[in-house]
Amino acid sequence: MANTKQKGSINWIFWMIGIIAVGVIIIVVLDQNMSSSEKETSIDYENQPYIGEEDAPVNMIEFGDYRCPHCKNFQQSAFPEIKKQLVDSGDVKFYFVNYAFLNKDSDRGAKFAETVFQELGNNAFWEFHDHLFASMPDDMNKSNVYTTEFLKQTLQDVVDDQEKVQTVVEAYENGAGEDALEKDMEIARNLGVTGTPTVAVDGEVIKLESFQDLKDAVEEAKNK
Template structure:
């Protein structure tokens, strides 16, 4: 049965509302907070990048994260798997996670993950997924050691890594360069083809941004 309007005024109000709804975009693209040159962003740093995805991907995402950052953990738990499946594994995105520890515990976690070589990112994902079991535990270092036993890091190696002054310094050099040269002051911070985005990043945000960057190539 057709919808009936009691008055012409009701009809006009409904028509105006429909027009307003149609003119409203379904999703507003997340706006960048700034921009840096790709050359500066990709310049050699104190630690080599661990790169995921094709070197020839049209879109490069660099994330600066802290291992004790709950928003970073949420991204890696809820968003990163979709990013990997839809874009990294299909050759559309090159992804790099860089260290930006906000406290000594985060520095320790990054140092230990670095010792796993090409398994670093898997260790990072593990630590983010179990963040509450170590970062917010009564004895966080004990919790960190227990989680990392799953990667094969025993207590002796755990303690040795945490005494590695050169590695400690290099992790902090990565953070300091990001702060001084790229303007990073919070986590997570993302650079997507040089455009800077801060704070929460959703799957929908990434879909929109990656589509825009890919079309611009």
Template sequence: MGKNKAGNAKNSPKKKSGKAKFIILGIIAIAIIGIAASAFSGSDFKARSGSIDTTKGSPVLGSQSAPVTIIEFGDYQCPFCRKWNLDTKPLIEKNYIDAGKVKLIYMDFAFLGPDSIKAHAGSYCADEQGMYWKYHDFIYANQGHENDGWASAENIKSLVSKLEGLDAGEFGKCLDSGKYEDRVRENKNIAMRNGASSTPTFIVIGQGEGTQLTGAQPYSVFQALLDEKLTTNPN
């Protein structure tokens, strides 16, 4: 009997220690899950300057009178921006933008190197020919690896020569002139002034304050948020 008590006494601290480790690991796991959830959840947003100047950004995709606006801050070299543009944007276009419920404005957040400036400036050269959004989708669809040279001026000119309907000669002259590069830089400044620190960053605005989302969020996340905004701000 005494021997068994002694054995239990020796084993007890080990069991207690093991239990304590399990509890600590559980707390850490919960903390990690909480951090991950916060990274993928929306947060209330109020423009630091009172409103967001989108006048230098893209043409509006959708109806000007749509009650909900998505502002996207992106970089054409960003792989997560590409993922969102290919996976999520088409569904938003089909179910919300084409229905007149939502409009999208793209703002240049060209911070991944000097080639990003050229790639973004090219969007406004394409816009001179009424092809902003065709260029936008085409560039993302043909994105190379970050900063491997695919977005240099010469490569962009070669790439868009395959874009149907675009006058590549006029585009090249425009891109070489550099006339839209300051516009791109100003949009980057606007992005940073309004709290964007990574790409893509979205601000979804309905009635009242906007909601900020970061990362290549799936369609389901946008669907829930857009439906909420539309409920509180019906067309």
């Protein structure tokens, strides 16, 4: 009897160890999955240009390239509706994040725009941003369009103070926009962005077939 009881006790101990071990494995796996999910959707919005109310409940990002004709079209056709219906309503805080992947002009335009943001602030950035897209040549075969002189002139069109313009140009030539662009590119890579324009709502890339898809994504994000 003593041996039977002892054997039963040992079996019970092994069962408990097994149950505890399985529980630990489940916790570890769940924790890893949550950490992975958080990492995929975690975005550092600090020091990013935006429009909208500071406390808007939903963050929206446009990933764009200043040499992308589709981005120019998005800026001229889709963005006004986004601003009118989603930003001005107080629902969305809208960010522009660079995904400069087409050519050297993409890189130069992004770095210069980032420098405008750093040196002159958010409002000047959006004025330059809009004008740079408007000034983008339609011929995609042209290269080396965004020279320093071209970018300087584009900024002069929206900023009257020549001293401020020169401050931006000098900072740009000294590499002021490089770190900001790399941060943007890392955000894009982490979200799996492969082209422009791409829109993300609260860290989730949205497949858009209509404006209603975007409105639905914002409404869903608001209700989470």
